[in-house]
Amino acid sequence: MDWNEKYSDMARRLSSSALAELFQLTERPDVISFAGGFPSEDMYLIPEVVEVAREVFHRRGATVLGYGPTPGFSEFREFIAQRQSLLGMKASPDNILVTTGSLQGLDLLGRLFLNPGEVVIVEAPTYLGALTTLAAFDVRLEAVPVDDQGLDVDQLEERLQQLRRRGRPARVLYTIPTFQNPSGLCLSHDRRIRLLELASRYDLIIFEDNAYGELRFEGEELPTLKALDEEGRVVHLGTFSKIFSPGVRLGWLHADAGVIERAVLIKQGVDQCSSSLSQLLCLEFGRRGLLERQIEITRQILRAKATATLRALAEAFPPTTQWTEPQGGFYTWVTLPPNVDTQEALPRCIREARVAYVPGNQFYTDGRGHNQLRLCYSQPSLEEIGDGVRRLGQLLAALPG
DSSP states (O other), X not given: OOGGGTOOHHHHHXXXXXXXXXXXXXXXXXXXXXXXXXXXXXXXXXXXXXXXXXXXXXHHGGGGGSOOOTTOOHHHHHHHHHHHHHTTOOOOGGGEEEESSHHHHHHHHHHHHOOTTOEEEEEESOOHHHHHHHHTTXXXXXXXXXXXXXXXXXXXXXXXXXXXXXXXXXXXXXXXXXXXXXXXXXXXXXXXXXXXXXXXXXXXXXXXXXXXXXXXXXXXXXXXXXXXXXSSOEEEEEESTTTTOGGGOOEEEEOOHHHHHHHHHHHHTTTSSXXXXXXXXXXXXXXXXXXXXHHHXXXXXXXXXXXXXXXXXXXXXXXTOEEOOOSXXXXXXXXXXXXXXXXXXXXXXXXXXXXXXXXXXXXXXXXXXXXXXXXXXXXXXXXXXXXXXXXXXXXXXXXXX
């Protein structure tokens, strides 16, 4: 059997997954990994989770091991809706769909709104997992750059005008406005307002990915796009992966009730329901106030690690290097001298410096970013951050050119 002749058009478009390769790097004990966007072990409240799990099994019995409703347990959706409301986003359980991670939420939205050939605006750079998910729908990705205030809305407006003149208007904008992956930057308040105005004028649906929004460790809080949205055109993607545990594989969609109803129909044919155990565990963890406690602990840990990373970059990297200074989230985005190719340098960095990162070109639609890289400071210890950044800086500074 020659399987290559049997694959669908969608499968033929897929190439090797950079995301899967990153996960493999983190399993090497001799490598200090700044690659995967993972929480560190000291962010988890392990004894409390064990206690909560015992209580959930004791009180819920077989419900924990059974199927759940496709939208998610009603009490869990109520819990999520209450938290969304506390963050300035009006919500009821009818506005919430529990998903198996936020990437499933994005996949459901793609199935719900996107036809082949339609135009989707993404940031440049942006989350590589989202690029892979969106590309599977055979859409046309149009990238608009970010700067130190987030998505450049002036360039966005120019692109929207160009697309409309060509008869190919954009249908969707995917954005990570708060502690963006990979840059760590935030869309300014003024630009958030302007973005919503442009979305209204050009009839854009906005997919707002808020994976890191609750992890601010300094600076002024910013409202989500969903909180500012007066027309209901923002669909909000949330996740428990960064604030509780990526292992529970839980996220949610927050949208108009009609959108949620349609998304539920699609999810029924994808995985039927998200994990009952994960939902009930997370619900009880949250009801006890432990989720908010873990978020505060995570913020404190991230503050210390971000400070250590920026200090180490200043001490160890070539003087012409630039990097972002995040006020929350997991990442800083590093721009090296033009002679450095971070994709080519990565195997040597792993082999000789025993340090891993993600090359910048992985976060663009067109292969740009050859001299950029993403450092995730959330997982390594403070000692590993200092040692790893120093070793990485020394190797990169020694490259020819």
